[in-house]
Amino acid sequence: MTTGTNATPLKVLVVGSGGREHALVWKIRQSPRTREVLCAPGNAGIASIARCVDVSADDPAKILALAVNEGVDLTIVGPEALLCAGIVDLFQEKGLRIFGPTRKAAMLEGSKVWAKKLMNQYRIPTAAFRAFAAVKDARDYIRSRSSDQFPVVVKASGLASGKGVVICPTEKEATAAVLQIMEERRFGDAGSEIVIEEFLKGEEASILALTDGKTIAVLETAQDYKQALTGDRGPNTGGMGAYSPAPVVTPKIARQVDAEVLVPLVHAMYREGCKYKGLLYAGLMITKSGPKVLEFNVRFGDPETQPLMMRLRTDLIDLIEAVIDGKLDQVEMDWDPRPAVCVVMASRGYPEKYDTGQAIHGLDTLAGQSDVQVFHAGTARRNNQLVTAGGRVLGVTALGKDFLGAKERAYAAVRAISFDRCHYRTDIGDRAVIRDLGD
Numbered sequence: 001m002t003t004g005t006n007a008t009p010l011k012v013l014v015v016g017s018g019g020r021e022h023a024l025v026w027k028i029r030q031s032p033r034t035r036e037v038l039c040a041p042g043n044a045g046i047a048s049i050a051r052c053v054d055v056s057a058d059d060p061a062k063i064l065a066l067a068v069n070e071g072v073d074l075t076i077v078g079p080e081a082l083l084c085a086g087i088v089d090l091f092q093e094k095g096l097r098i099f100g101p102t103r104k105a106a107m108l109e110g111s112k113v114w115a116k117k118l119m120n121q122y123r124i125p126t127a128a129f130r131a132f133a134a135v136k137d138a139r140d141y142i143r144s145r146s147s148d149q150f151p152v153v154v155k156a157s158g159l160a161s162g163k164g165v166v167i168c169p170t171e172k173e174a175t176a177a178v179l180q181i182m183e184e185r186r187f188g189d190a191g192s193e194i195v196i197e198e199f200l201k202g203e204e205a206s207i208l209a210l211t212d213g214k215t216i217a218v219l220e221t222a223q224d225y226k227q228a229l230t231g232d233r234g235p236n237t238g239g240m241g242a243y244s245p246a247p248v249v250t251p252k253i254a255r256q257v258d259a260e261v262l263v264p265l266v267h268a269m270y271r272e273g274c275k276y277k278g279l280l281y282a283g284l285m286i287t288k289s290g291p292k293v294l295e296f297n298v299r300f301g302d303p304e305t306q307p308l309m310m311r312l313r314t315d316l317i318d319l320i321e322a323v324i325d326g327k328l329d330q331v332e333m334d335w336d337p338r339p340a341v342c343v344v345m346a347s348r349g350y351p352e353k354y355d356t357g358q359a360i361h362g363l364d365t366l367a368g369q370s371d372v373q374v375f376h377a378g379t380a381r382r383n384n385q386l387v388t389a390g391g392r393v394l395g396v397t398a399l400g401k402d403f404l405g406a407k408e409r410a411y412a413a414v415r416a417i418s419f420d421r422c423h424y425r426t427d428i429g430d431r432a433v434i435r436d437l438g439d
Contacts, residue, residue, distance in 0.1 A: 045376025
């Protein structure tokens with residue numbers, strides 16, 4: 001592996017169009033090792049710092065053709081669907097450098113049923129569960145449970161953009177969730193199989209780690225907010241905000257996660273014939289009995305990536321190339337000790353039906369604030385006007401000397417931005433602020 005400022009400058013391709021990809025592009029642009037950054041397809045914010053190419057992020061063959069035609073040196077994939085479709089295998093067959101797990105390894109996110117069975121086999125702590133491929137079997141199982149065995153959690157097994165999870169306090173609600181997912185196909189083919197699992201009580205945390213299949217380098221901790229409304233109410237979304245670090249992950253908990261989750265998982269994947277190389281994301285519930293895995297993801301989290309990239313001081317290109325080359329043990333990560341808070345500004349109605357095309361105002365007032373970055377998620381430029389083009393529109397992210405300072409700075413920036421039918425949670429970072437003030 002070659003690292004440092006004397007290495008040959010790279011042409012880097014980032015695939016995707018969300019806030020996660022904007023944060024990655026923003027970080028990669030800071031590397032002295034990059035000569036050009038492309039993004040396919042990107043968004044209006046990414047277009048201001050990289051060359052966006054109008055190639056869909058859902059077609060591996062087209063992304064491969066783009067990389068070949070452009071002479072790309074390194075490709076970084078954001079969306080999980082591409083990884084699960086085998087884009088890494090495709091690139092590797094052509095001898096091209098790409099960051100991420102193979103198709104078989106990406107099953108860890110592509111099938112919750114597969115992942116849960118793997119965790120059970122290798123004794124990785126997770127919620128008790130049953131898997132179903134038939135509606136009748138799932139309904140019969142729900143009916144067999146006593147009232148004190150609720151709530152339960154019903155999950156679509158396949159990819160549902162973080163939205164295929166329903167917490168069901170009663171038998172009636174669990175049955176309705178099964179019908180919505182499996183019969184009505186609310187989340188498309190992701191609902192051909194489901195997982196019904198016990199409801200875990202505790203506080204959630206996100207652990208993201210880089211691994212080259214033998215060495216694990218854990219990133220700083222983070223915590224995201226899945227539900228749409230303030231106070232953890234409303235339907236699950238792709239994420240309404242996040243902060244880093246997550247104080248709930250104490251040094252003791254971190255050691256447990258490493259010993260009981262990350263190391264066993266990487267070893268398990270190797271033994272199953274799908275050596276894991278890339279970014280490994282463990283969504284955890286920190287319970288009274290210790291950390292338990294809610295889900296594994298095989299890519300950078302969104303919106304957790306936004307505060308993490310704000311805090312990362314190490315050259316991201318060096319880290320990614322170390323993973324690809326199997327030399328992760330030769331690099332170290334350096335972090336800004338200050339916390340970061342990201343508030344997602346969304347279109348009202350998200351994650352259900354929402355309008356787009358609303359003019360966005362106020363971003364120019366934030367120019368030059370080094371500790372505030374606005375990462376675009378669902379934006380476009382029409383007739384020279386920045387407009388909304390998705391459910392999650394912007395990820396307003398700020399650093400502060402403490403959690404309260406980071407939160408206040410982030411929300412001050414949020415209030416400077418406006419668009420019709422804007423919605424955001426008002427409690428992002430509160431749990432960390434309360435812990436800070438209590439210390």
